[in-house]
Amino acid sequence: MNHLTRRDLLRAAPLAAAPFLFGAARAEEPPPFPGMIVRMRTPENLEFPFSELKSINTPNEQFFVRSHFAVPKIDAKTWKLSVEGAVERPLEFTLEDLKKLPPVTMPITLECAGNGRVFLVPQARGLQWGLGAVGTAEWTGIPLSTLLEKAGVRADAVEVILVGADSGAITSDPASPGVIPFDRSIPLAKAKKPEVMLAYQMNGEELSPSHGYPLRAVVGGWFGMAAVKWLRKIIVTEKPYAGFWQTYDYAYFERRDGGLPQLTPVTRMLPKAAIARPTFGEVVPAGKPYTIHGAAWAGESALAKVEISSDGGKSWLPAKLTGAEKPFCWRTWEFPWQVPAGKGPIKLVARATDAAGATQPDQRDTDRRSYMINHLVPVEVLVR
């Protein structure tokens, strides 16, 4: 019989353990970013631990990942982006071609339309995101309008469909019609705006495979589902597009025409303030000052104010907005809180209001199904 020494066992252990930890197929891939909350392992869906918010720009390793399918294998040397449909001149671009066009850099906040889903009662289907399916990066690329101008959009065009290189079949209800790519259309008027970019860099680095390498869309002011990653095709259309990802998924009921609910694609982000610290259940020392801090955003609108309540929403005081005001970008904020001497639980609430006066609702609106989650969520802390 073969006797293994202790040294042999120690040597073999890391190799034997690796397939259990990461799965054999993922052996060469790095583990998830340190400290990220794994909401789903395959495909990769990672949440930023929002209590770790330290800066306006989210470090790339901490930027949340929302992927419906596996990361597509793309060779940047042979990869091409096509612009087709209702255009005068269908075009194809290599990555090199795109990088020769005048670049723009903009800080833009992306929030997943399902961010905060864990706070819905009753529980909704879908990934149970807490506060951290949101992040801000300095995106570098070219405005989508540059390519639309080159291709010459026809006068009857109404929308632009962005198509990703990833694909798969959704088998849970509602199921997809077999294998489909991830895609999303945006109205031409929005597509031409400077905040709609095709980005090849994030915070000065090449995009990572998880975030859409080699090219992704970024749609300033809109929820993340329009920011199509691994972009491979742009189709200009003469009719509004009713694809899977804006009807069966990422759609809500809007009450138009006599209040009748109509299925509408999710678009603009809503005003929202999130508390980074203290975090849920944090123990806060009694009778001492504590700086509550977080971030707030308002989509296409400017953020007007953030207010804090330490009595569960009865009275409100203004927080101080820190960092410069930039369109389509969140602002950090802080609030000097004098923690009361009395011990026990306290409910802290943050509330954002945009420049048009829209603020966060107290109650969840069920017309929004499981998206656009910005009702007030108290953070209960323990004063001790």
Ligand SMILES: Nc1nc2c(c(=O)[nH]1)N[C@H]1C(S)=C(S)[C@@H](COP(=O)(O)O)O[C@H]1N2
């Ligand atoms: N091709 C492709 N693009 C995509 C997705 C996807 O699954 N496939 N997910 C979308 C959703 S729902 C969000 S919230 C953002 C997330 O971008 P991130 O993973 O870089 O944070 O990407 C969007 N773009």
Ligand SMILES: [Mo]
């Ligand atoms: Mo999303």
